[in-house]
Amino acid sequence: MSSSKSAVHAYKAEIFCKDESRVDWHSKALWMLREKRDRAAGSLPEWEQLRQIGSEMKLHTLTHLAEYLEEFEQNCLKNNIKVHWAKDGAEHNRIVHEILAKHQVKKLVKSKSMLTEECHMNPFLEQRGIEVIDTDLGERIIQLAGQPPSHIVVPAIHLKKEEVGDLFHDKLGTEAGASDPLYLTRAARAHLREQFLSADAAMTGVNMAIADKGAVVVCTNEGNADMGANLPKLQLHSMGIDKIVPNIDSAAVLLRTLARNATGQPITTYSSFYRGPQEGGEMHVIIVDNGRTDMLKDKILAESLKCIRCGGCLNTCPVYRRSGGYSYNYTIPGPIGIAVGAKIDDTNSIPWACTLCGSCSYVCPTKVPLDKIIHHHRRLKAEAGKLPYGKSSYMPLVGKFMASETALNCSMSIARTALKILPGSLLKPFSGAWGKYRELPVAPNSSFEAWFKKNRG
Amino acid sequence: MSSKHDILNALKSAAIAPQAMPVIKVSPRIDDLVGQFEASLNTVAGTLHREGGLAKLQEQVDQHIAQGMQIISMVDGIKGNREVTDTAHQLRDIDYAVIPGDLGVAENGAIWVNNKNLGHRVTPFICENLFLVLDSSTIVANMHQAASKLTLNSGQFGTFIAGPSKTADIEQALVVGAHGACSLNVYLV
Numbered sequence: 001m002s003s004s005k006s007a008v009h010a011y012k013a014e015i016f017c018k019d020e021s022r023v024d025w026h027s028k029a030l031w032m033l034r035e036k037r038d039r040a041a042g043s044l045p046e047w048e049q050l051r052q053i054g055s056e057m058k059l060h061t062l063t064h065l066a067e068y069l070e071e072f073e074q075n076c077l078k079n080n081i082k083v084h085w086a087k088d089g090a091e092h093n094r095i096v097h098e099i100l101a102k103h104q105v106k107k108l109v110k111s112k113s114m115l116t117e118e119c120h121m122n123p124f125l126e127q128r129g130i131e132v133i134d135t136d137l138g139e140r141i142i143q144l145a146g147q148p149p150s151h152i153v154v155p156a157i158h159l160k161k162e163e164v165g166d167l168f169h170d171k172l173g174t175e176a177g178a179s180d181p182l183y184l185t186r187a188a189r190a191h192l193r194e195q196f197l198s199a200d201a202a203m204t205g206v207n208m209a210i211a212d213k214g215a216v217v218v219c220t221n222e223g224n225a226d227m228g229a230n231l232p233k234l235q236l237h238s239m240g241i242d243k244i245v246p247n248i249d250s251a252a253v254l255l256r257t258l259a260r261n262a263t264g265q266p267i268t269t270y271s272s273f274y275r276g277p278q279e280g281g282e283m284h285v286i287i288v289d290n291g292r293t294d295m296l297k298d299k300i301l302a303e304s305l306k307c308i309r310c311g312g313c314l315n316t317c318p319v320y321r322r323s324g325g326y327s328y329n330y331t332i333p334g335p336i337g338i339a340v341g342a343k344i345d346d347t348n349s350i351p352w353a354c355t356l357c358g359s360c361s362y363v364c365p366t367k368v369p370l371d372k373i374i375h376h377h378r379r380l381k382a383e384a385g386k387l388p389y390g391k392s393s394y395m396p397l398v399g400k401f402m403a404s405e406t407a408l409n410c411s412m413s414i415a416r417t418a419l420k421i422l423p424g425s426l427l428k429p430f431s432g433a434w435g436k437y438r439e440l441p442v443a444p445n446s447s448f449e450a451w452f453k454k455n456r457g
Numbered sequence: 458m459s460s461k462h463d464i465l466n467a468l469k470s471a472a473i474a475p476q477a478m479p480v481i482k483v484s485p486r487i488d489d490l491v492g493q494f495e496a497s498l499n500t501v502a503g504t505l506h507r508e509g510g511l512a513k514l515q516e517q518v519d520q521h522i523a524q525g526m527q528i529i530s531m532v533d534g535i536k537g538n539r540e541v542t543d544t545a546h547q548l549r550d551i552d553y554a555v556i557p558g559d560l561g562v563a564e565n566g567a568i569w570v571n572n573k574n575l576g577h578r579v580t581p582f583i584c585e586n587l588f589l590v591l592d593s594s595t596i597v598a599n600m601h602q603a604a605s606k607l608t609l610n611s612g613q614f615g616t617f618i619a620g621p622s623k624t625a626d627i628e629q630a631l632v633v634g635a636h637g638a639c640s641l642n643v644y645l646v
Binding site: 029032033044046049050052053056057059060062063064065066069070073078079080085086087091135136137138141154155156157160161164181182184185186189192193196197213214215221222223224226227230231241246248249250251252253255256263265266267268269270271272273274275276277278287289293294296297298299302 | 459460461463464465467468469470471472473474475476477478479481483484497500501545546549562564565566567577578579582583599600601603604605607609610611612613614615616617618619620621622623624625626627628629630632634635636637638
């Protein structure tokens with residue numbers, strides 16, 4: 001996080017937009033996911049019903065969270081699963097390190113977990129001498145490249161295969177210039193197999209935590225979570241408090257929508273239910289708050305905790321697709337990233353990285369009202385006196401101005417005349433950033449009010 | 458005060474009034490379950506063998522053994538050439554694993570596998586290729602039905618397997634064979 005201008009969304013997006021062909025390529029790759037999602041959703045007549053049930057079930061759980069968390073813990077204990085509670089990222093990292101240190105773990109294999117990204121766990125453990133290997137292919141790519149994820153489901157979506165080829169040549173010794181995805185994936189498979197087989201412990205995120213069973217569900221396509229958790233004798237699972245569902249029936253609803261909405265698959269290759277450690281093994285679950293109970297104190301923000309991290313809102317977002325995952329000043333980008341990250345965004349700019357088109361809310365499998373939440377964040381920033389530079393000075397004036405009928409009508413009349421008779425080069429500067437990539441509009445002959453009086457009055 | 462106490466305490470200030478649990482009642486698509494299952498399995502890159510059952514599978518296994526492949530079978534009536542190993546890690550050279558599935562799901566081609574049939578839990582993931590054996594009468598229409606029928610006792614591990622492992626993390630190009638098995642053949646019995 002940085003409060004300097006260089007972290008502001010528009011500034012970062014501008015850097016991303018410098019290479020126009022790359023932006024087009026990025027946008028198309030994501031739109032392809034959106035199209036696959038549409039086909040998968042359209043193939044189920046009950047799709048809208050599943051969204052509604054998903055939304056209500058998550059809201060029910062979130063409004064009974066204390067009971068379900070306690071039920072979950074009690075049932076975990078019956079299954080010989082150890083449960084830990086962490087108020088924030090620092091406590092989470094400390095707990096994880098204590099468990100690993102107790103078992104003298106030197107190498108940890110990890111499958112995808114946005115929560116551990118949120119807690120910045122990898123550097124914390126690495127500073128304490130523990131090697132952390134990300135095992136999801138996309139995550140391994142960006143780990144080797146020394147980059148953070150740019151998407152929550154396809155973390156290396158910003159990289160081209162040639163770049164991955166060069167990276168693998170450098171780090172894994174693949175042939176120079178080789179960029180065939182099959183060849184590169186096979187090389188990563190061989191490399192990561194050795195890591196799985198030599199790891200001392202495994203860690204995964206949690207897609208759903210089943211309260212009445214005391215079990216965690218982990219979904220992957222690659223099988224990396226299960227290769228990890230089922231080889232070493234020590235397995236750890238980190239989960240936000242919002243991952244709880246009441247029972248397996250509830251989990252089944254989300255398993256029907258999660259992969260369909262993420263990539264258009266009917267279900268992920270593996271949906272694994274861990275209801276206890278392997279024979280002779282040890283299983284830990286770390287339940288993390290890290291700002292979630294705070295979000296629940298606000299009626300509108302609370303609904304962002306219904307999210308199941310499918311990434312559907314990123315794929316459909318016109319701003320995300322054309323500004324990239326690194327422009328949001330938060331670990332999670334896109335609409336959901338704004339929803340859960342705007343509060344701690346010290347640039348106070350990401351709530352404006354949105355056109356309020358509402359596409360995200362319409363594709364969301366649990367009906368998180370993302371556009372409403374993002375709009376709410378703008379209000380919260382304004383109320384806290386944290387409007388981004390410029391907006392705080394002119395917006396109150398614009399408000400007063402537009403509230404006065406005389407002032408508005410008079411100025412609009414002037415604007416129409418100006419657009420007709422003055423050259424664009426003279427007027428363009430007045431449109432500010434808006435006019436940077438847009439042409440000025442063609443002025444209509446009269447105001448809507450005058451037109452209405454004449455034709456309908 | 459413990460962190461658990463603090464978290465539960467903070468939840469008392471939640472702003473939304475308690476909401477009721479919805480009734481999960483979704484009409485299943487019940488026509489031609491095996492046909493639906495086969496179509497779904499194909500979309501997740503798996504192959505269904507409807508005819509021939511265990512005899513055909515044993516034939517396949519024997520052919521692979523003749524070629525020097527390492528095969529472990531957890532299915533009664535199918536004979537491989539490897540036994541359950543002492544440690545999970547010793548399964549690293551397994552070419553084919555033969556495993557019984559408990560139930561199949563028509564809407565997505567997934568098969569529920571419970572660890573009581575696995576030897577080591579890692580077996581269906583660490584093998585290069587996977588054979589699953591499924592009783593066609595256990596195929597259900599959707600995940601709601603699967604959820605009410607699957608077995609997951611205290612201490613157990615279970616997983617829905619839908620096809621071979623796959624990834625599209627490099628430029629969205631689908632590659633079958635990521636970290637888990639590189640192929641999946643399902644034999645109906």
